[in-house]
Amino acid sequence: MNGLVDTVTPRCTRCGLKMMTSAHNDTLCGACQSEPPAFDQTLVVADYAPPIDSLVQDLKFRAQLPLASAFGGLLIRAAGSSLQAADVLLPVPLSRERLEQRGFNQALEIARPLARAWNKPLIIDSCVRTRNTSPQAELPLTQRRVNMRGAFAVRNRRIIENQHVVVVDDVMTTGHTLQELAACLKRHGAAHVSNLVLARTPIR
Numbered sequence: 696m697n698g699l700v701d702t703v704t705p706r707c708t709r710c711g712l713k714m715m716t717s718a719h720n721d722t723l724c725g726a727c728q729s730e731p732p733a734f735d736q737t738l739v740v741a742d743y744a745p746p747i748d749s750l751v752q753d754l755k756f757r758a759q760l761p762l763a764s765a766f767g768g769l770l771i772r773a774a775g776s777s778l779q780a781a782d783v784l785l786p787v788p789l790s791r792e793r794l795e796q797r798g799f800n801q802a803l804e805i806a807r808p809l810a811r812a813w814n815k816p817l818i819i820d821s822c823v824r825t826r827n828t829s830p831q832a833e834l835p836l837t838q839r840r841v842n843m844r845g846a847f848a849v850r851n852r853r854i855i856e857n858q859h860v861v862v863v864d865d866v867m868t869t870g871h872t873l874q875e876l877a878a879c880l881k882r883h884g885a886a887h888v889s890n891l892v893l894a895r896t897p898i899r
């Protein structure tokens with residue numbers, strides 16, 4: 696699985712988008728420079744492309760749960776020692792409806808090995824997805840930001856207040872989901888939000 700990791704192409708440190716030119720030695724993409732997102736950092740393991748896209752679908756839609764620990768291992772390796780200072784791990788929550796339908800939250804399953812390896816607590820019930828938003832992939836890009844508005848709520852502020860929260864997810868597409876979640880966490884007092892994502896779609 697380690698062959699899936701692309702460590703060659705530089706990515707924006709804020710949003711994880713691949714940057715083809717590093718003429719100015721920039722660490723931020725143009726979009727993050729002009730309109731900084733609510734999260735502070737994004738680490739991405741690989742592009743959402745073959746073969747990782749079908750492996751992610753095997754985990755999500757065919758419940759191939761052993762893949763979650765392999766993905767967790769990739770995230771641990773990608774993060775190295777860069778997230779040692781983090782306080783808590785937050786797998787992106789699913790709505791109650793989606794959780795009942797699928798039977799598990801793939802982000803939580805991927806985050807479990809991280810929590811064990813780093814000995815950091817997992818936030819499971821203190822932050823929730825309050826409504827069952829349309830799957831982002833089914834919407835035109837222009838509607839995805841609107842779709843996510845108000846999608847998350849923090850139930851126990853004390854768990855994230857003044858904390859460095861690492862948000863764990865399987866796939867990042869436009870980043871609107873992670874933006875909405877990070878904005879919600881910051882509103883409730885989180886000091887720093889880092890995203891740790893298995894795969895990112897190559898174009899915004």
Ligand SMILES: [Zn+2]
Pocket residue numbers: 707708709710711712723724725726727728
């Ligand atoms: Zn960026």
